Amino acid sequence: MAVVGVDTGGTFTDVICWTDDGFAVVKLPSSPDNPARAVLSGLARLAVPARSVMHGSTVATNALLERRGAVTAFVTNQGFEDIIAIGRQNRPELYDLASRKEPCLVPEALRFGAPGRVSAEGKVIEELSAEAIRDLVARVAASGAESAAVCLLFSFLKPEHELLLGEALAEAGLSVSLSSDILAEFREYERAATTVANAYVAPVMAGYLGDLAAGLPEGAQLCVMQSSGGLIRAETARREPVRTVLSGPAGGVVAGLAMGKAAGFDRLITFDMGGTSTDVSLLDGALSMAAETELAGLPIKTPMLDIHTVGAGGGSLARLDAGGALVVGPESAGAVPGPACYGKGDGLTVTDANLFLGRLSPDHFLGGQMPLFPQRLPELFTALGAAGGLTAVEAAEGVIAVAEAAMERAIRVISVERGHDPADFALLSYGGAGGLHAVALARLLGVKTVVVPRHPGLFSALGMLFADVVRDFSETVMAASDKTDLIEVAGLFGNLETRARQIMAEEAPGARMVLERQLDMRYQGQSHELPIRFVADPFLAFHNRHEAVFGFKHPKAVIEIVTLRIRARVITDKPQFTEAERLVAGVPAEALLGWRPLICQGAEQVAMWYDRDKLLPGSTLSGPALVAETSATTFLPPGVAAEVDGFGNLVINVDGGRAATA
Template sequence: MAVVGVDTGGTFTDLICYTEAGATVVKLPSTPDNPARAVLEGLARLGLGPRKVLHGSTVATNALLEGKGAVTAYVANAGFEDVIAIGRQNRPEIYDLTSRKEACLVPEALRFGVPGRVSAEGKVIEDLSPEQAWQLAQAVAESGATSAAVCLLFSFLKPEHEKLLGQALAEAGIAVSLSSEILAEFREYERAATTVANAYVAPVMDAYLGELEAGLSEGAPLFVMQSSGGLVTAPVARREAVRTILSGPAGGVVAALAVGKAAGFDRLVTFDMGGTSTDVSLLDGMLSMAMEKHIAGLTVKTPMLDIHTVGAGGGSLAALDAGGALLVGPRSAGADPGPACYGKAEGLTVTDANLFLGRLCPDHFLGGAMRLFADRLPPLFETLGREAGLSAVEAAEGIVAVAEAAMERAIRVISVERGHDPAEFALLSYGGAGGLHAVSLARLLGMGTVVVPRHPGLFSALGMLCADVVKDFSETVMLGSDKVDIFELAGLFGSLEEKAREGMAEEGVPAAKVVLERQLDMRYRGQSHELPIRLVADPFTAFHTRHEAVFGFKNPRAVIEVVTLRIRARGVTEKPVFEQSEHRVAAVAEAAKIGEKPLVWKTREIAAMWYDREKLVPGNRLFGPALVAEASATTFVPPKAEALVDGFGNLVIDTRVG
């Protein structure tokens, strides 16, 4: 019996199982029509009955992005039905006269107002009767909606009206999401948008996880990765599916922190290039968190890892725009039909370009388990080149260059634009396609070190095994530093701590394994957004210091508002142990050399040695140009770069040799 980590992506589904005998891995094409099928098939291939399954899923993400969620109604106070459509009235493209706002997830016909009102102090101004709640439920049921988001003014202070509506809607057969349960905080629009997103994706997630649980070994519990980098049980993920929007990418970042720290790299930029997209994050000794993200026209506010995503992956399709310029992504070939070299489609992708340039080996893709049709590519690249006024080779290298430019911009967003110099960080590369572009990308950013961990194509699945069980709790308090002292602040966490301990008990975590992390959202009075500050001995001084670091100034004489109290409850889990080998061998064994083959580098054909990563040992040094093949990925060490296999089996590449 073993614990299995599972990551479902747009192109591949990855499984990894760590036992005393080592790691067992499975990588197989995803099944977009029913993602559970690939997961269950992968578990069957492992040939064992798992004691526990830890799962990162894109089901909630795809339901939002593809508009395939439940038909959702929005219930608000009478007169506030259109808050979800009005939003913040922000214009992200302020100078674009043709810019149009994304369509609201809830059309006007499915927005409902109800009587009843709670004041900003949490007092009932106007009551809501059971009869009025029942009438509303009937109207929602007759509208054709199958799910409802209920968001009433100041319900985070007094949720009784929401609970009454929730009961009536549930009795009418409607799936219900209450804002007082999903996000018990102030800011009406963000609370409404997050609750709507949950109502939209929860029925889809519920059906998916139900089917997956039914196919698991009897008694094997299913845990799901949240966007925050922590696990929750499947029942919680079913109810609060909005917390899993970044489920899959979060796993890779969690694994990167664990592997990076073990190998001595505390400052990392993570680079996860999969089949459909690329996800990047910056880790300065710890996980980087964000509190909200704009997805499908909604501002989703839940704790999540600070991950930036671009539509550039191995399966990203190349095309020419109206002016004849080469574009790559965001459209993807997906798992089916996939890149042209998979044998079904005609559209060219980044994977096709790498194969055409000699940077992939048809005989070693997925460890030889999947055939690539390299002979289909020359005429397709010749056609694309002719249309673009390029040779076939120039067209292929152009696809790679355009994709790398998009990924470079993504890393600059999370580093340079936030005051960090990428040269001070190592680039930790994973994902099935990451190793093919990591060194070139690092050179564009002035980064001297690239780390490619073992099993990079299954790295996000490893992250599931490195994660703790996590639940987040919050409460809006709105207290000024002129009216509350530090001791009173600490005492206010009492009720939240009780909720946190009860929540972890529901997750089956023993009290001795629970760690509570306390945080305050603070701002100067008059500001509209907060900074998160850990509850330390003097949080007010800590806020002044943090404010100066972020914004360049502080105002010690100003009143500080404590807006929201937060507790993150972590249930510490058993994790894989990364053991370092003390034995080093510099020379690469002949058995690890697959052979020398040609590849294209800057339009010239050069010879490169291919290596079998499974046969490399700590201390081995590889000099570019070289390619390292393994079951889940291929790593390209270009000319004037040198790779060292460290004691943990990571490939540590020096990008600046020569």
């Protein structure tokens, strides 16, 4: 019986299996019409029965982005029905006269007000009668809603009214999401938006996980990756799918942290370029966390890794805009029809540009399992270039340059804008398309070292195997530093930790559990918080963190502890990265597949072409070169040097000296 990690992307589905004998991998096109089909097909190809399946899924994400969720009703206090549409009145595009908000997930006819009221102190100031509940449930049921999001004022302090409404709505046959379960924190709009998002995707996620579980071997355990980098049981993911909106990208970041610690790379920028998008994150010895993200026009406020995503992937479509400028993405060709070289469509993509320039082998894509058709590309790139006054080669290199510019901006968001210099980090490149662009990105950012792990196209799936089972718990407390000492702060965690232990004991009885404390803190009068670990002096830690992020601190100002957080982790069995001795100098003869012509910066060159599976620890190579494997190809431009380290990573020195292996 095996432990299996699965990552379902917009273009490919990746499956990696861990047994006592090592790893086995499968990569196959995704099936957007029924994502479970590709997952089950990949598991069948392994021919090893799965004991546990750890799954990163885009089902919740896509349901939100594509507006394919359930018909959802929003239930709140009378007079507050429209908060889900009003929002915060922010203007993200201040100077765009034609700016339009995303349509609300809940139309006006499906917003319902309930009597009853709880005060800001958590006291009932208006009762919610049984008659009022029956009347409201009848109206919701008659509206045609399939799911209901219930978010009452101050329910995070006293959830009894929400519980009564939720029970009655569930008895009426609706899928129900309660804000006191999904996000027991203050700020009613963010709480409402997150609960609505959960209610909107819950029926879709429940159906998908049901189909998937039905196809698994009897007794196999199914877990789903959360946006926070921890696993939850499938039953929990059915109820709280909003916790999985960054499920797939989180796997790669978790794997990056594990690999970095093993190989000696403590400071990494992760660069995950897949078929549809690129996801980047920063690892400074630990996972970087964020409090919320925005998806489909809604703030999603759940614990999540600090991952920045841009619509630039191998399948991103290239076109000229109204002004004649070359644009790449965010639209993607997806798995169907896919890039033009798949032979099913005419939309040019980043993958087509790489193939046209000779950086991919048409006969060895996906290990030769998926032939490509390069003969279609000269005519298509000639037409694209002619429309913009470019040659075909200039058009193809322009497509790559535009995509790389978008990815460079994304990396600057999670590094420079967070107070970090990218030059102080190594770039960890993975995803099916990452290795084709990693060195160019490193040069743009001043990064000296690029690390490409084994099986880069399946690295996010590998990360599922390194994740612990995790649940996050929170409680808004609003405690001021001039009225609360550290002993009192520690005492505030008591109820939260008791709840965490009870729930985790049910989910993983007898397992080893670790509780991690965190505080959301701010200066009194501010409207934003910073997450601070509960250390010996969290107030001092907050001052220092505030200065690092914003450039100043107020040592004499009153600090507010806004929210307490507990992360409960159940430690799982994990694979181990083992280091082999480096015995080889140069490249084994059997690793050289031949030479390939390619174009780099407008000039034709001849590149060495290597089989990565035949490279051994200690193998050294220099650019121009292509390193091919089943899940990806790595492009080494002229002037760089690379070495295979003891863990099988391809470590690239961007300046061309000896590769800086750890």
